[in-house]
Amino acid sequence: MTRSALLIGALTHTRKEWEQLGGVADKLYEYPSGTREEFLSKSKAGAFEGIYALYRSNDSNKYTGNFDEELLDALPESLKFICHNGAGYDNIDVPACTKRGIAVSSTPIAVDDATADVAMFLMLGALRNITPSFQAVRQGKWRGNFALGHDPKNKVLGILGMGGIGSAVAQRAKAFGMKIQYHNRKQLSSEKEEGAKYVTFDELLATSDVLSLNLSLNPSTRHIIGKQEFEKMKDGIIIVNTARGPLIDEAALVDALKNGKVWSAGLDVFEEEPKIHSGLLEAENVVLLPHMGTATYETQRDMELLVLDNLKSAIQSDKLLTQVPEQKKDAAKI
Numbered sequence: 557m558t559r560s561a562l563l564i565g566a567l568t569h570t571r572k573e574w575e576q577l578g579g580v581a582d583k584l585y586e587y588p589s590g591t592r593e594e595f596l597s598k599s600k601a602g603a604f605e606g607i608y609a610l611y612r613s614n615d616s617n618k619y620t621g622n623f624d625e626e627l628l629d630a631l632p633e634s635l636k637f638i639c640h641n642g643a644g645y646d647n648i649d650v651p652a653c654t655k656r657g658i659a660v661s662s663t664p665i666a667v668d669d670a671t672a673d674v675a676m677f678l679m680l681g682a683l684r685n686i687t688p689s690f691q692a693v694r695q696g697k698w699r700g701n702f703a704l705g706h707d708p709k710n711k712v713l714g715i716l717g718m719g720g721i722g723s724a725v726a727q728r729a730k731a732f733g734m735k736i737q738y739h740n741r742k743q744l745s746s747e748k749e750e751g752a753k754y755v756t757f758d759e760l761l762a763t764s765d766v767l768s769l770n771l772s773l774n775p776s777t778r779h780i781i782g783k784q785e786f787e788k789m790k791d792g793i794i795i796v797n798t799a800r801g802p803l804i805d806e807a808a809l810v811d812a813l814k815n816g817k818v819w820s821a822g823l824d825v826f827e828e829e830p831k832i833h834s835g836l837l838e839a840e841n842v843v844l845l846p847h848m849g850t851a852t853y854e855t856q857r858d859m860e861l862l863v864l865d866n867l868k869s870a871i872q873s874d875k876l877l878t879q880v881p882e883q884k885k886d887a888a889k890i
């Protein structure tokens with residue numbers, strides 16, 4: 557059986573390591589840029605024959621669109637592994653991959669520190685309501701309409717989704733004197749909890765001073781925070797989202813920011829990226845970043861290397877190093 561590899565999109569830091577895979581794979585194909593239509597027709601015409609594993613780069617969704625059933629059907633039957641660069645993989649239809657016997661990997665762990673750093677940056681920025689000051693000083697107005705902010709010390713931080721990034725946020729927030737509570741699908745072992753308190757979803761909403769979203773997006777978590785949930789929260793709560801935009805009903809967040817239920821928010825992700833709700837752009841009490849949680853040289857290189865390690869392991873030993881959790885119970889079937 558031929559074991560070739562396909563790279564979709566560009567590599568920024570690991571070109572040399574990709575080329576070295578030539579010693580492991582039968583052939584290296586590349587689809588550096590283009591449109592979904594071009595990709596589908598090339599693939600159907602047999603341009604990627606014999607690919608066994610593919611590397612889906614960080615920005616390749618703009619060239620192929622989502623990895624859905626249509627796209628999977630156009631790829632050769634020989635494809636058995638999709639190695640995705642990113643901790644979030646909501647643009648891959650994992651159940652459809654599982655059905656076709658394709659194993660999928662993502663890049664957890666490598667993203668934890670950089671994304672948690674951005675969560676803290678946004679949290680501190682939101683606690684200080686920093687946006688008006690950032691704007692005033694650049695406009696030559698010195699402090700402008702300066703108002704006092706809040707300390708993180710002694711505030712209750714609620715973490716929704718205590719996985720890799722959530723745990724890294726908890727570690728950092730503890731150093732700022734925050735009290736940590738969390739809600740997860742499953743309670744962690746006490747060793748992994750590191751002193752954080754496990755609470756129900758409703759308790760988390762009702763008792764947190766700051767809420768950080770760190771869970772993955774899937775059909776059951778879309779709009780997990782909406783009008784009803786805001787109503788259950790403490791008045792003056794601070795919301796931080798570095799996970800995925802559609803976890804929050806953005807229109808409900810805009811209303812909650814306007815009526816003071818939410819004191820301020822720090823957001824790296826949005827419901828319809830790169831479009832941002834006009835109510836968020838206009839609100840002074842929001843700190844905005846353009847989805848740049850992992851945007852550091854070190855983390856980007858680590859992520860690219862982890863994808864290549866997955867690809868190499870797939871080709872050499874039919875195993876992924878960081879297979880997505882949804883497939884783990886089905887792993888024997890893959």
Ligand SMILES: NC(=O)c1ccc[n+]([C@@H]2O[C@H](COP(=O)([O-])OP(=O)(O)OC[C@H]3O[C@@H](n4cnc5c(N)ncnc54)[C@H](O)[C@@H]3O)[C@@H](O)[C@H]2O)c1
Pocket residue numbers: 643644645664665667671716717718719720721722739740741742770771772773776777798799800824825847848849850
């Ligand atoms: N802003 C960025 O640049 C950036 C970077 C990396 C990751 N992310 C996002 O952050 C998310 C988290 O990443 P991670 O590596 O920590 O993932 P992870 O899989 O390690 O952790 C996710 C956690 O969420 C929990 N969870 C899932 N559904 C839940 C629910 N309904 N209620 C409560 N908890 C639930 C899971 O049990 C898990 O512990 C990713 O899915 C990704 O979308 C964003």
